[in-house]
Amino acid sequence: MHTMPFGATLLDDGGGVRFRLWAPDAPTLRLRFEQAGVQRTLPMNALDEGWHEAVVPEAHAGTRYQFVLPDGLAVPDPASRFNPDDVHGASEVIDPDGYRWNDSGWRGRPWHEAVVYELHVGTFTPEGTYAAAQQRLAELAELGITAVELMPLADFPGRRGWGYDGVLHFAPDASYGRPEDLKRFVDEAHRLGLMVLIDVVYNHFGPDGNYLHAYCKRFFNPAHQTPWGAAINFDGEHSRTVRQFFVANALYWVDEYHFDGLRMDAVHAIADDSPTHIAVEVARALRAGPGRFRHVHVALENDDNAARLLARDDDNLPTGADAQWNDDLHHAAHVLATGQRDGYYADYADDPVARLGRCLAEGFAYQGDPSAFREGKARGEPSAELPSTAFVSFLQNHDQIGNRAFGERISDLAPVPRLDALYACLLLSPHVPMLFMGEEFAASAPFLYFCDFGPELAAAVSKGRREEFGRFEAFSSEEARAAIPDPNAEASFTVSRPDWDQRELEPHARRLALVRQLLALRRQWLMPRLAGLAGGGKHRVEDGVLQVVWRLGDGATLRLAANFGEAAQLRPPLAGQVVFEQRADDGQLQPDGVIVTVENVDG
Incomplete structure (x- = not known):
């Protein structure tokens, strides 16, 4: 149980429930709740600094409740642990200790062991539930996945959505099941040795179901304007309570649901001029709390490439987040795979092989360099001194598929040999690799943008x-x-489910076999040598052949050569044990050929 000043708290020894709400713009509040099928309303006590409280001895787990404003508007609890009837309905009191966990021996996994698999609960299976998703966890573990990342679960309006329009940050969306179903999912993942991460959205609230403006204008700071209106108040007057709300949310998911960490969405869209950025405060709170007893991790999405949020101390430990999603690597690889050059891909079209090489070696392609897509504005900060494990890299994710008009996957856009080469570069690099659901077998189902608004x-x-x-x-x-496709059409949702039967058919079975092989090699040759990794690598490109070299944590040297040119080249003289090679024969490295070696394997 995570203790916090917000929301509904079950009192000890059957003493009922304490309800609390921060509503400084409401002089009075009433609590409406159901008791034995009868709706009752009680006045709440006004406390200092805008807090309101009511203790109801007869309330218990399962009690439904709402807060009633002076104008009669009934609103859900913004810290609701569950809203069974969606975002406009009543909240439900949940007993945080009601589920009996079986993972008492679980201490998590260190970050360098992460192989991430991003999934959307609603489309991962035909049933679209936590329970159905749980049944596929063993297969992911067998494949070589070590961390499952769930797209946002915070309650969003309607029955279908990506989750980035959530408005009740503590309430797992009811369309996927009940809280105990989610806990059972995490419990089973831990039994299989899988970490579970949750995607959280702290940069905005969704457009439907957020009632905070009606009673707590202090939650927002009009000094910062965003595409969603006034920014969440992380740095203005009264921001301390707002910051506590989100820090409490992060701790809540890790404490009560045993998640192994967070992925923070669009940190670049968070307006925060505080001395300590909220992303860093969240990471430090997790590290100082549950992180004292088990591995807990924070990964960021940040288009600004702010390397300072990933800084390491003298012991090479994170002072902020563990890692960041590496969009730069994706964009360079996408241009290289597909030839597409419009939009932000224009920034990588001049020399995609060199851009990919810099990403593999140094993390970001843009480290303060001018961006043509941004009209010459400098983007990013130096990242070469960061360990390669500070970057979560991928060829697909929900955005890069779903933000396309028809949701096509890269396997529909690029030739097989080129993708084979890129998967080898991804999965056998020291970066933390990530796959999107179905990518491991080149699923043909698109992943469309979908929602369920009024x-x-x-x-x-x-x-x-x-x-x-x-x-x-x-x-x-x-x-x-x-x-x-219309995002609100149910068909946009249903067509986005992978067809799991494809795994047995060609060409899907071949892709699955390659991914399984590469992950097995990663587990054997890389994973034991990544602990203590410090700094990035070096790269060069000659005649279309990319060569990258990294010094691993145990002193071994990892070398990669990939021919992204149009003609065969002489096989580079890479020293050490050959770990993987494809399209390399008779002293030649054919187009899309790759060789990976490890040297000095004894340190």
């Missing part, structure tokens, strides 16, 4: 998405834009 908002979202793609030549006509 009619007015739904129409605006559909119109906005089609207008957004209207900037591209392929969608310049009204007919082309009309063909873009």
Whole structure:
């Protein structure tokens, strides 16, 4: 149980429930709750600094409740542990100790062992539930996955959504099951040796179901404006309580649900001029709390490439987050695989092989360099001194698939030999690799953007998405834009489910076999040598052949050569034990050929 000043707390010895809400703009509040099927309303006590409280001796786990504002508007608890009837309905009191855990011996896994698998609970299986997803965990563990990352679970409006429109940050969305179902999922993952990470969104609230503006304007800071309106107040007057809300949320997921860490969405969209950025405060709170007893990790998404948030101390331990999603590597690899150069891919089109090499060796491609896509504005900070494990790298994720008009996966856009080479570079590098659900067998199902808003908002979202793609030549006509799937259509949701039967068919079985082979080699040759990794590597490109060399944590040297040119080249003289090679024969490295070696394996 995570103790916090917000929300509903079961009192000891059957003493009922204490309900608390920070509502400084409401002079009075009432608590509405159900007792034996009868709805009752009680006044709440106004406390200092905008807090309101009521203790109800007869309330218990399962009690439904709402807060009633002076104008009669009934709102859910912003710290609700569960909202069974969606974001506009009543909250439910949950007993944090009601589930009996079986993972008492679990201490997590160190970050350098992470092989991440991102999934969306609602489309991962036909059932779209925690219970159904749990049944596939053993297969992921057998494949070589060591960490499952769940797309956001915070309660969002409707039955279908990516989760980035959540408004109740403590309430796992009811469309996937009950809280105990989610705990059972995590419990089983730990039994199988899998970490579980949760994606959290601390940069904005969704557009439907957020009632904080009605009674707590201090939660937002109009000095910072965002695409969603006034920014969440992380740095203005009264921001301490707001910051406590989100720190408590991070601790809650790790304490009460035994998650092994967080992925923080779009940190670049968080307006925070405080001396300590909220992302760093969250990471430090986790490390000083549950992190004292087990491995707990924080990964960021940050388009700014702010390497300072990933800084290490003199002992090479993180002072902020453990890692960041490496969009730069994805973009360079995507250009190299598909030839696409529009939008932000233009920043990688000049020399995608060199850009990929810099990412593999140093982390970011943009480390303070001017970005043409951003009209020459400098982007990023130096990252070469960070360990390679500070970067979560991938060829796919939910954004890079779902933000395409038709949600195509890279396996539909690129030739097989080129993808084989890129998967070898990804999975046999010291970066923390990530796969998106179904990617391991080149699933043909798209992953579309989908949501389930009310009619007015739904129409605006559909119109906005089609207008957004209207900037591209392929969608310049009204007919082309009309063909873009409607995010609110249920079909956009159902078509996004991977077909698991494809694993037994070609070419899907071949991709699965390659991924399994590469992950087995990673487990054998890399994983034992990544602890203590300090700094990045070096790279060079000659005649289309990329060569990267890294010094691993045990003193061994990892070397990679990949031919991304159009002609065969002489096989580079890489020293050490050959770990993997493809399309390398007769002294030649063929186009899309890769060789990986490890030297000085005894340190």
